[in-house]
Amino acid sequence: MLLSAASSPPRQRLEHLMKLLVTGASGLLGLNLALEARNKHTVIGVDRQRLVDTPFELVNVDLLDPGAVDSVLDAARPDWLIHCAALADLEACEADPSLARRLNADLPGDLAAGCSKRGIRLVHLSTDSVFDGTKDGVYTESDLPNPPGVYSATKLQGEHNVLSANPDAIIARVNFFGWSLNGKRSLSEYFFNNLSAGRQCNGFTDIWFCPMFVGDLAETLVRMLEKNLSGLYHAVGSEALTKYDFGVRLARQFGYDERLVLPISVEESGLKARRSHNLRLSVHKLSTNLGQVIPGLSTGMQKFYTQYTQGYPQKMRSYQQI
Numbered sequence: 001m002l003l004s005a006a007s008s009p010p011r012q013r014l015e016h017l018m019k020l021l022v023t024g025a026s027g028l029l030g031l032n033l034a035l036e037a038r039n040k041h042t043v044i045g046v047d048r049q050r051l052v053d054t055p056f057e058l059v060n061v062d063l064l065d066p067g068a069v070d071s072v073l074d075a076a077r078p079d080w081l082i083h084c085a086a087l088a089d090l091e092a093c094e095a096d097p098s099l100a101r102r103l104n105a106d107l108p109g110d111l112a113a114g115c116s117k118r119g120i121r122l123v124h125l126s127t128d129s130v131f132d133g134t135k136d137g138v139y140t141e142s143d144l145p146n147p148p149g150v151y152s153a154t155k156l157q158g159e160h161n162v163l164s165a166n167p168d169a170i171i172a173r174v175n176f177f178g179w180s181l182n183g184k185r186s187l188s189e190y191f192f193n194n195l196s197a198g199r200q201c202n203g204f205t206d207i208w209f210c211p212m213f214v215g216d217l218a219e220t221l222v223r224m225l226e227k228n229l230s231g232l233y234h235a236v237g238s239e240a241l242t243k244y245d246f247g248v249r250l251a252r253q254f255g256y257d258e259r260l261v262l263p264i265s266v267e268e269s270g271l272k273a274r275r276s277h278n279l280r281l282s283v284h285k286l287s288t289n290l291g292q293v294i295p296g297l298s299t300g301m302q303k304f305y306t307q308y309t310q311g312y313p314q315k316m317r318s319y320q321q322i
């Protein structure tokens with residue numbers, strides 16, 4: 001395992017409040033979270049040599065390697081582990097259920113046990129898609145999940161494994177959008193890449209969800225751990241809309257032709273993994289326990305656009321190992 005040097009000066013780090021270890025640091029959430037959290041805390045990212053020149057330290061390790069969990073926790077000795085690594089691609093999970101189980105179910109349990117043993121607090125990332133979408137209304141944390149596919153089933157098992165090994169953990173069920181390392185990871189980048197090139201793209205009219213801007217999610221997760229919360233939370237945006245409407249909102253924000261977003265049903269998309277039609281989640285518990293309003297899509301989309309005008313996508317790309 002290789003611990004690479006941080007570029008931030010040591011004096012600055014002494015003023016930081018806590019040491020956070022972020023897995024999946026090359027991922028959509030992990031990278032944005034690490035960049036946001038380092039403004040206040042010491043951040044160490046877990047990476048498989050995808051990243052370079054990041055303004056936070058990196059531990060290079062494959063978390064599925066034998067002994068990796070213990071060695072990474074011992075090397076970093078964080079106050080908090082924020083576990084963002086996963087097999088988060090639904091189609092990839094259907095294609096390789098065994099890898100999905102190892103990454104999304106077994107690994108979180110192993111990390112949770114390792115954290116318990118060492119007194120490290122844990123934030124574990126889960127998904128809105130643990131629900132089958134048949135409820136006529138908004139899902140709360142007390143609703144019973146019924147995962148429709150391999151991804152969601154393994155993520156739900158991951159929740160159970162984490163809570164049985166580490167009952168004080170925070171489990172955050174999320175859905176988010178933003179700029180990623182390779183510019184292709186998020187739904188927002190799918191719409192942006194097509195619309196900016198003048199290409200037509202599909203928007204599902206029959207999937208409702210509550211996307212949160214990844215920068216807002218990063219801030220929210222940091223506040224949750226600063227407040228010492230524990231237990232299950234829905235940490236999504238406060239506004240529900242269809243994926244088609246999300247594409248249209250993005251087109252309007254960027255001044256692209258919204259007619260390029262074609263309204264289709266997910267059932268005619270050719271995707272293999274079954275997807276829930278209703279992923280509307282209540283953020284009441286989160287809002288109450290954090291004592292703040294949870295951001296909605298309008299401000300999130302504006303921030304996503306502002307990052308674009310400020311060259312944030314290029315900055316993300318500059319961290320990519322060639």
Ligand SMILES: NC(=O)c1ccc[n+]([C@@H]2O[C@H](COP(=O)([O-])OP(=O)(O)OC[C@H]3O[C@@H](n4cnc5c(N)ncnc54)[C@H](OP(=O)(O)O)[C@@H]3O)[C@@H](O)[C@H]2O)c1
Pocket residue numbers: 023024025026027028029030046047048049050061062063064083084085086087088089103125126127128129155174175176177185
């Ligand atoms: N994106 C969404 O809207 C969404 C929605 C609901 C829930 N979530 C959950 O949110 C979390 C973050 O998702 P994301 O979209 O940021 O995921 P992502 O962009 O696909 O990133 C996954 C990360 O996991 C890392 N990883 C995979 N296998 C690994 C291994 N064996 N060892 C070490 N690292 C490994 C990847 O590293 P490499 O780059 O080396 O592959 C990557 O950094 C996940 O728990 C996901 O299930 C995401």
